[in-house]
Amino acid sequence: MxxxxxxxxxxxxxxxxxxxxxxxxxxxxxxxxxxxxxxxxxxxxxxxxxxxxxxxxxxxxxxxxxxxxxxxxxxxxxxxxxxxxxxxxxxxxxxxxxxxxxxxxxxxxxxxxxxxxxxxxxxxxxxxxxxxxxxxxxxxxxxxxxxxxxxxxxxxxxxxxxxxxxxxxxxxxxxxxxxxxxxxxxxxxxxxxxxxxxxxxxxxxxxxxxxxxxxxxxxxxxxxxxxxxxxxxxxxxASQNARISFETTQSELLDLAQLPALAQAPRLRSVGDAQHVEIETRDLQASLTALMAGAGRHGITLDRLDARSATLEQAFLSIADNADAPRSAA
The missing domain is CATH 3.40.50.300 (P-loop containing nucleotide triphosphate hydrolases)
Known part of the structure; x- marks a missing residue:
């Protein structure tokens, strides 16, 4: 980080x-x-x-x-x-x-x-x-x-x-x-x-x-x-990424890599018969709009859809997560 x-x-x-x-x-x-x-x-x-x-x-x-x-x-x-x-x-x-x-x-x-x-x-x-x-x-x-x-x-x-x-x-x-x-x-x-x-x-x-x-x-x-x-x-x-997550059994039909403003490749993990997808983006509106449009074109239901802007807690934790890393004096 x-x-x-x-x-x-x-x-x-x-x-x-x-x-x-x-x-x-x-x-x-x-x-x-x-x-x-x-x-x-x-x-x-x-x-x-x-x-x-x-x-x-x-x-x-x-x-x-x-x-x-x-x-x-x-x-x-x-x-x-x-x-x-x-x-x-x-x-x-x-x-x-x-x-x-x-x-x-x-x-x-x-x-x-x-x-x-x-x-x-x-x-x-x-x-x-x-x-x-x-x-x-x-x-x-x-x-x-x-x-x-x-x-x-x-x-x-x-x-x-x-x-x-x-x-x-x-x-x-x-x-x-x-x-x-x-x-x-x-x-x-x-x-x-x-x-x-x-x-x-x-x-x-x-x-x-x-x-x-x-x-x-x-x-x-x-x-x-x-x-x-x-x-x-x-x-x-503004220095932190927004996040989108959802579950679907048809993630292969969504071209996730082409979503705009992605901060990194989407993360997928299995949840029963479905895939849980997590996306980090620098432009929440653009990525969410493209995701919903793609789901609509393919008739895909996005279960447990959650989209949220960056939070101060997220920024704080991203710094605290590195608290054990060795530091040199300024």
Whole structure:
């Protein structure tokens, strides 16, 4: 498999202010023989008002990248700028302008939800009212409940509320909907959309590919500490093949090799008395139209016919499938 670096569109590059910029960013952990390079020379640009999603399997380097961008740890190579400043060396210049939702929050279980939010409220310069924040994350009716009594999903929503309380220009969301039920996930998505509408810039990591596909302006897929693909959702999907499958007892009457835009020869396998046929194509409409026309000419029934465009999951898995291949440092 050949992975692709897709460049942002020219108009986006020309008209948007840069909020995050990294060049040759590296981050390693440990020393000597125990040294491990988690991020291996990546380039990133995030522009004001967009949601940039960073995807990858566990260990791909996402969290290490976020920790550098959030100013929680220094880069060990390359350069990085967040809101015009070095996020680690000049963290005091950006800390009141960013919000961070980590994978795991360190709440005091013996405080109530309202007390936890009030404590965080007291540390901020110009915070939003506690009641307003709790309402946004649907926790108003849980204000008097001890944190230790919250469900995992409710704790995630409280964590998101605290990240939003300081009215951040730039919001980091690390796996924000892990543990949420589908309804709570939709509520969170709607809240993120409203933040984007208000001009907030969002940096997101998630394992829910539908979340990235639904929300992301642009995204990057990391593998072994490097960026394997980057672009808009449409650009990344365009780099993948669409798929058609069906079963028939008369596959020999269809001239499958002559279908337009085939990415490779059709695959056939026996299923009882029938043949199961799988086709990959770069032009789903052209190939499907030709297939249906051929079946019509010969009076062939195509059972279990399934035609689908490329998906973000397909692109993700095509990169993850190569995760065990040896890599050299960039």
């Amino acid at each position: 050949t992975t692709t670096l897709l460049q942002p569109t020219a108009d986006l590059r020309a008209t948007s202010e840069t909020v995050i910029e990294a060049h040759g960013l590296r981050r390693h952990h440990g020393r000597g023989k125990a040294r491990f390079e988690a991020v291996r020379g990546i380039n990133l640009t995030v522009r004001r008002g967009e949601l940039f999603a960073l995807l990858g399997t566990n260990g791909a380097g996402k969290t290490s990248t976020l920790e550098v961008l959030e100013g929680l740890t220094p880069a060990t190579g390359g350069s990085v700028s967040v809101l015009g400043h070095d996020p680690f060396a000049q963290r005091g210049r950006i800390v009141e302008r960013i919000g961070i939702m980590l994978q795991q929050a360190g709440f005091n279980d013996d405080l109530t939800v309202a007390e936890t939010a009030g404590l965080w409220h007291s540390t901020l310069t110009a915070p939003r009212p506690v009641a307003s924040v709790l309402a946004d994350v649907h926790l108003s009716d849980r204000a008097g409940v001890m944190v230790k009594s919250l469900s995992g999903g409710e704790k995630r929503r409280l964590d998101l509320g605290l990240a939003l309380m300081g009215r951040p220009e730039l919001l980091f969301l690390d796996e924000p909907t892990t543990g949420l039920d589908p309804q709570s996930r939709q509520v969170t998505w709607q809240l993120v959309r409203s933040l984007l509408d208000d001009g907030t810039t969002v940096m997101l990591t998630t394992h829910y590919l539908a979340e990235a596909e639904e929300l992301a302006t642009r995204l990057a897929i990391m593998d072994h500490g490097q960026i394997a693909a980057e672009g808009t959702v449409a650009q990344i999907l």
